Amino acid sequence: MTPAATEVGPKDPVQILTPDGQRLPHEIYDAYLGDVDEDMLRGFYRDMALTRRFDQEATALQRQGQLCLWVPLRGQEAAQIGSGRATRPSDYIFPTYREHGVALTRNVSFSEMLRLFRGISGGGWDPRENNFHMYTMVLAAQLPHAAGYGMALSMEQRGWDEEKLAAEGNAVVAYFGDGSSTEGETHESMVFANSFNAPVVYFCQNNQWAISVPFEVQSKVPLVERAAGYGMPGIRVDGNDVLAVLAVTRWALEHARSGKGPVFIEADTYRLGAHTTADDPTKYRMTEEEAAWAPLDPLIRLETYLRENNIVDDAFFEQLAKDADQMAATVREDAMAFPVPPLAKSFEQVYAEAHPLIQEELAWHLQYEAGFADSGENA
C-alpha cells in the first residue's frame, strides 16, 4: 500500500488543486483522499477562513496595544489546516509559534492562545488536553523535543504488529520553518529520529523568508533533498494546496506510525504578511514578489474549486463571514477579560513540588511588593 520513498519523488511539489481551482488526479495520493467529501471540503475552507480571521483580529489587537506581539500566518493556512487535519487526536504536535491553524484543528481555543501573546502566561493552554505542545519561541528548540517524544513512542509501541500499529500507533508531527532548517537542533533531531526509527513527521513550512533572509540564501537545494542525507523519505508539496498537504501528511503519518521511521515534508508556501508585528517586509522584499504570490493564495483556489463544483453558494460565504466576525468578537472579549495573574503565581510554576529556594524567593518577592504604598492594588 505505502509506496517506496523513491516513488514519492522529492523533485516536483505534489499538487492536487491547481491555483486556478482545478483538481488533478494523482496516482499515489488520490488513495489518501478517498474520504474527502463535500462536507470535508467545506470544513477545510471554513477552517482556513476562521484561522485567517483570527489572525486578523490578533494583529489588530497588537496594533491596539493589547498584545505584546503577534505572529501572523496569512498565506500559510492550507499547509497548517491540511497537515493538522491529517493527524489523529492521539498524535502529538510540536508547533513553532505560528501554527494557529494547526491549533484550530486540535481544538485549542483561539482565545486561550492569546494569553501568551498578551504576556500574562508562559503557555496558555494545557498541552496534554489536545496533544498540542506549547508554542516554542526559540527557533527549532521543539525539534529535539519531538525526536525524544518520538523515541519514547517507539519504545512504547515496540513489539506491536502491523495491524495494531496501523490502528493504535501514534506519531509526532514536528513543525518548523525554512529559517529553523538551518539551526543545529534540526540536524540533531533528524539524526536521532532516524537512528531510532522514531515516528516523527518533520513538517517544514517553507514560507520563503526567515524574517528578512530569503530562502535562496539559506539553502542551495530544495530542503527536501536533505532528507536523503538522513535516510528518510522526503516529500515536497504545494503548501498552498490543502488537499495535497492533507494527502502527503496522511502518507507520512502512516509511514511513521507503521514503524518505518521519520518522514520529511517540505511544504512550499508564502508568508503574505510580516514575520511578526514588529517586522516590516516592505523593507526587504519586492512588491512584485508579493504580487506574484498573491494569486496562489490557498483560500482563493479552494473557493474557486468549491464554487465551480457547486459545493457552496454565496450564502455559505456570507454565513461564514458572520461566524468569523462573531468568533473574532468573542476572542477579543475573552482576551481583554483575562485576569492578569499576580507575579507571585509564577513561583508555583517552577517546580512540580515546593522547593526551598523558590519558597525563599517568593517570600522575598511578597515582602518587596508589600513595601509599596499602593500595594494590594496590583500585587
Add this chain to the structure above:
Amino acid sequence: MTVFNLPDVGEGLTEADIASWKVAVGDTVEVNQVFVEIETAKSLVELPSPFAGVVTALHAAEGETVLVDNPLITIDQEGNKPAPTGTPEPAEALATAAPVASEEPGPLVGSGPTADSSVRRERTNRPAPSAPPAAARPAVRASAIADTISRRAASLGSAVTREVDRAKPAMASFVDRVLAKPPVRRLAKELGIDINDVVGTGTQGEITREDVNSYQAQREAEHAAAPTYWAHGQLADARVDRTAVRGVRKATAKAMVDSAFTAPHVSIFVDVDASRTMEYVARLKKSRDFEGIKVSPLLVLARAVIWAAARNPSVNASWVETPQGAEIHQKRFMNLGIAAATPRGLLVPNIKDAQNLNMKELAVALNDLATTARAGKTSPEDMRGGTLSITNIGALGIDTGTPIINPGEVAIVAFGTIRQKPWVVDGEVVPRWITTLGGSFDHRVVDGDLSARFMADVASILQEPAMLLD
C-alpha cells in the same frame, strides 16, 4: 469619550511619527477600522481602531512625533458629534476617566506632559526586602533567608546591577579604551568628537548615544555662541551674564580663598628633560604586566612625588591650629590628591595610602580615580584626608602655573605639558622631551631650601626613572 494612546507596536519602541490620518474629527469609525498610518523606527504600520464611535479629537498632526502611551485619538463611543467649537463641555471633560483626557482636545504633541513609563512606585517606610518581616517568621529563619538571598543575589538576574557594579573595575582593567558601541563610536567620529572626552553614563560606564549627543549639544552651544558673544554686549541689559555661584564652584572658591589667604604661598619652577620618562612609559605600555592598564607620565610623576616626599617629609604635612597654639602634623602616609576637571567642576580626589602601592597598583588607582571623577561619581570620602596634591595642567597643553595648595595640605605639584624642545646635551642642541614642574608650598611649614630639594628630587626621577629602584 475614550482616549486611545499610542501603543508600542513593535518590540520596545518609544515613539512614532504620524504618516497619515485616515479619519477626521466627526467621522464615525468601526472597531478595527484603520484610522491612522504611523511610521515607527521599524516599520510603517496601520492602526485599527479599538473602539466604535465618533472621532472627537486627533492629538497630533501628520508628520508629528508621538511618544508611546501618549494620546493619539479620542473617540466618543456614545456617538456624540463634537461640539462645533471643538472645545468640550466642562462636565464632559470632567467625566473622562483617563488622566490624559483632562488635556484639552486638539493637537497636543509637544505641549502635553511626557508620559514617564519609569515612574517609581512610592514605597512605604517598611524595611527593605532584604530583611523579611520579623513577625512573619522566627528571627533566625528571617536572617537565614536574608543571607541566602544575598548569597544568591550574585548568581541571580535580580542582582544584575550589583553584578555590573562589581564588574566595573574588572572591565576597566581589561579594556584599555572607553566602552562604547560601534555605532556610537562612529557617531562621535562623524561629529569630530574624541570619544575619550565624553563622559559615559551607561550601566557599565559605557558611552551612550545620548552622551555623545549631549556632548555635541554642549560644544555646539559654546562654539556657536562664540561669533555672537561680543555682539550680545551691545545690548544694554545684556552686557554681563550673571551666574549664581553654587555647588562645586562655590566650594572651590572658598577653598582657594582660604588657602591663598591663610597659607603664604611660595612657588618655584624647574625645567626637566623627561625623555627617559617617556621611554619608560613606552616600555611599561608594551609590558605584559601592564596589559590593559593605562600608563602615562603622570604615573611616573606620582611615584616621584611619593619617593621625594619620603626624603623631604615636611612637604607631606599640615598646619593645624589648636587651642594650645599651632602644630605641624607631618604624615607618615600619603593620600595623594589628583586635581581633576569633571563635569561638576574641579575636584581633588585622593589615592589613600599611595605610599603602599607599587607601580602597577598605582596605575590602576590613577585610572580608577580619573574614571570615577569623569563620571561625576567621586564621593566626599574620596576627597577627604588628602596630604599632598598633583595638578596635571599639562593635559590641557599648559607649560606651568602657580597652583594653589589644596586646603589642609602644604604642597602641590603642577605637571606641565611634555613636548619636544631643543635642549643642550653635551654641548649639542638635540630635541628632547621637556616639561616644567611647578610647585607651591606653604611657607609656614616648608622653607625655601626644603621645597627646592623636594622639587629637585621629583625632577631627578623624571630625568631618570631608574632612580626609583634605589
